[in-house]
Amino acid sequence: MHRRVVMPLILVVMGALIAPRVLPEYYLSLLNYVGLYSIVALGMVLLTGVGGLTSFGQAAFVGIGAYATAVLTTQMGLSPWLGLMAGLVITGLIATLLGLLTLRLSGHYLPIGTLAWGISLYYLFGNLPNLGGFSGISHLPAITLFGWTVSSSQDFGVLIWVIVGAVMWLLSNLLDSREGRAIRALFGGSVMAEAMGVSTARSKLLIFIYAALLAAVSGWLYAHMQRFVNPSPFSINMGIEYLFMILLGGASTLGGAVLGAAMVTGLKEWLQGILPMLFGQNGNYEAIFFGGLIILCLLYARQGVWPVVVSRVPFLRPRARNLTALKTAAPLPQKAPLPAGEPLLVAEGVTKKFGGLVANNNMSLTIKTGQITALIGPNGAGKSTLFNLLTGLLPLTSGKIEFRGQRIDGLSSRKIAALGVSRSFQHVRLIPTMSVLENVALGAHRRGLAGYIRSGLHLERAEEASILAEAARQIERVGLAKHMHDAAGSLALGQQRIVEIARALCADPYLLLLDEPAAGLRHLEKEALAELLMRLRAEGMAVLMVEHDMDFLMGLADYVVVMEFGQKLAEGLPEEIQENPKVLAAYLGGDVA
Numbered sequence: 001m002h003r004r005v006v007m008p009l010i011l012v013v014m015g016a017l018i019a020p021r022v023l024p025e026y027y028l029s030l031l032n033y034v035g036l037y038s039i040v041a042l043g044m045v046l047l048t049g050v051g052g053l054t055s056f057g058q059a060a061f062v063g064i065g066a067y068a069t070a071v072l073t074t075q076m077g078l079s080p081w082l083g084l085m086a087g088l089v090i091t092g093l094i095a096t097l098l099g100l101l102t103l104r105l106s107g108h109y110l111p112i113g114t115l116a117w118g119i120s121l122y123y124l125f126g127n128l129p130n131l132g133g134f135s136g137i138s139h140l141p142a143i144t145l146f147g148w149t150v151s152s153s154q155d156f157g158v159l160i161w162v163i164v165g166a167v168m169w170l171l172s173n174l175l176d177s178r179e180g181r182a183i184r185a186l187f188g189g190s191v192m193a194e195a196m197g198v199s200t201a202r203s204k205l206l207i208f209i210y211a212a213l214l215a216a217v218s219g220w221l222y223a224h225m226q227r228f229v230n231p232s233p234f235s236i237n238m239g240i241e242y243l244f245m246i247l248l249g250g251a252s253t254l255g256g257a258v259l260g261a262a263m264v265t266g267l268k269e270w271l272q273g274i275l276p277m278l279f280g281q282n283g284n285y286e287a288i289f290f291g292g293l294i295i296l297c298l299l300y301a302r303q304g305v306w307p308v309v310v311s312r313v314p315f316l317r318p319r320a321r322n323l324t325a326l327k328t329a330a331p332l333p334q335k336a337p338l339p340a341g342e343p344l345l346v347a348e349g350v351t352k353k354f355g356g357l358v359a360n361n362n363m364s365l366t367i368k369t370g371q372i373t374a375l376i377g378p379n380g381a382g383k384s385t386l387f388n389l390l391t392g393l394l395p396l397t398s399g400k401i402e403f404r405g406q407r408i409d410g411l412s413s414r415k416i417a418a419l420g421v422s423r424s425f426q427h428v429r430l431i432p433t434m435s436v437l438e439n440v441a442l443g444a445h446r447r448g449l450a451g452y453i454r455s456g457l458h459l460e461r462a463e464e465a466s467i468l469a470e471a472a473r474q475i476e477r478v479g480l481a482k483h484m485h486d487a488a489g490s491l492a493l494g495q496q497r498i499v500e501i502a503r504a505l506c507a508d509p510y511l512l513l514l515d516e517p518a519a520g521l522r523h524l525e526k527e528a529l530a531e532l533l534m535r536l537r538a539e540g541m542a543v544l545m546v547e548h549d550m551d552f553l554m555g556l557a558d559y560v561v562v563m564e565f566g567q568k569l570a571e572g573l574p575e576e577i578q579e580n581p582k583v584l585a586a587y588l589g590g591d592v593a
């Protein structure tokens with residue numbers, strides 16, 4: 001289970017059992033609302049806090065869950081459980097459709113898209129025939145479960161908070177899995193995640209549907225608790241309030257979702273009582289207060305209140321991952337090494353134009369197994385562009401690239417990664433808040449199979465242990481064992497580059513592409529990196545490396561390709577390149593050694 005959630009989960013379960021017996025009716029009903037909002041907010045942690053997709057429209061999915069059961073139970077006489085099923089199916093279908101339409105939008109266009117459908121669905125609830133207009137549908141039946149009629153606040157307290165506990169457990173397991181790492185990788189954009197073999201479109205759609213389904217469950221509970229539904233609780237205002245909750249509590253933490261739901265609900269109740277007394281008249285003054293609070297929160301506690309609470313309450317602190325299971329984990333299957341000295345990747349006539357600028361002009365390159373090929377050239381020569389063309393990050397303007405005899409130009413970076421090409425980036429792309437171990441484990445994404453259901457139920461323990469064991473092995477291999485549990489962002493930049501190499505190795509590639517791996521490394525660290533690359537070469541791995549450090553490179557590379565102005569200037573053995581007059585003149589300025 002997710003280490004971050006153990007204590008919050010225990011608190012929730014204890015609360016679910018004890019609170020209904022001891023709390024007065026008013027507070028119990030308030031607590032029930034906190035639970036209902038928590039279910040929605042927990043989904044938003046997955047979607048927004050972890051996945052980075054901001055939605056203002058979650059309240060509309062709560063409405064679909066509520067209206068589906070309201071219609072089926074009052075107009076067709078069906079059981080609330082069938083109402084729940086119908087609500088989930090309808091929500092799933094609508095979320096799939098909306099997700100396919102809006103998740104392609106990036107940046108601020110996505111939140112604007114969610115506003116659009118959030119508002120549309122709200123007006124649909126008020127205007128569709130059979131939904132009772134803006135006065136709504138009443139007389140919903142009670143939920144019954146194995147002879148237990150869930151009707152009093154106490155009954156709902158138990159049901160709601162048991163569901164909150166179950167959702168926290170499912171999400172904590174999911175976040176701690178291979179799929180969870182893929183979701184976290186979405187936050188920094190899709191480039192790195194796709195290069196690690198993650199289908200970002202799939203991950204985005206699935207978390208969108210997951211969050212929508214949780215909202216629908218909350219709507220179902222709400223409808224039967226109130227025995228009445230009308231459109232007002234599903235308006236865009238409520239969608240914004242759900243966002244407030246996770247922002248205040250801590251958008252990327254499950255404990256923060258529950259805390260945020262409690263804070264907003266409690267504060268709103270208190271302010272609605274106190275502010276009219278201060279201002280001498282009724283009005284939505286609490287909205288002004290919340291606006292101010294959010295600004296303060298964004299200024300001074302951007303991670304929300306939960307991390308502040310955790311830092312002051314020792315028993316809430318995350319515990320280090322128990323690594324004993326990794327020692328006995330079965331190794332992941334490995335690709336058989338290829339015979340050394342054979343052409344692995346062949347690029348011919350590769351041209352890339354950015355408008356009028358020709359960044360790569362008729363470039364050709366052959367990378368062989370068991371060899372380290374260096375790609376050098378002055379700044380702006382087109383090396384990184386060539387890297388991006390070889391790894392499918394950019395489409396070619398013309399030319400062809402073959403990998404193991406198969407055309408790969410035109411394939412997505414994810415498909416190219418799946419064939420056995422793994423890379424590091426010129427500008428490090430790690431998830432800074434995630435541990436080194438988890439960052440590296442992301443490299444093995446394609447070597448695991450567990451999906452959302454198995455991960456949520458934590459039925460993938462053996463596979464997860466194998467993935468983490470492989471990540472730990474690669475971290476030890478690159479010499480960063482003592483930083484295994486440190487947050488990747490806390491490492492020096494040079495070390496972060498080495499973490500990227502470990503992550504790339506975790507994919508078990510045939511070809512490793514390293515963009516300036518020695519930049520920022522100290523002398524001893526460079527020596528260790530050179531040793532590692534030589535060992536990889538001896539194992540049959542092909543390496544293509546862009547590097548500016550000539551001392552490091554010339555002692556290591558088997559073959560050097562020199563680029564200038566997007567074209568190949570020269571290629572050959574390091575000693576030939578060091579004496580090539582064209583290279584000396586154009587690039588090395590006469591000082592190669």
Ligand SMILES: Nc1ncnc2c1ncn2[C@@H]1O[C@H](COP(=O)(O)OP(=O)(O)OP(=O)(O)O)[C@@H](O)[C@H]1O
Nearest residue numbers: 354357359377378379380381382383384385386426
């Ligand atoms: N996405 C892009 N859009 C427009 N121009 C680009 C783009 N990417 C690169 N370029 C241009 O293409 C040329 C080659 O850039 P590239 O980054 O490939 O060079 P480089 O050899 O890797 O340089 P450096 O060593 O500084 O990283 C540069 O003139 C750059 O400005």
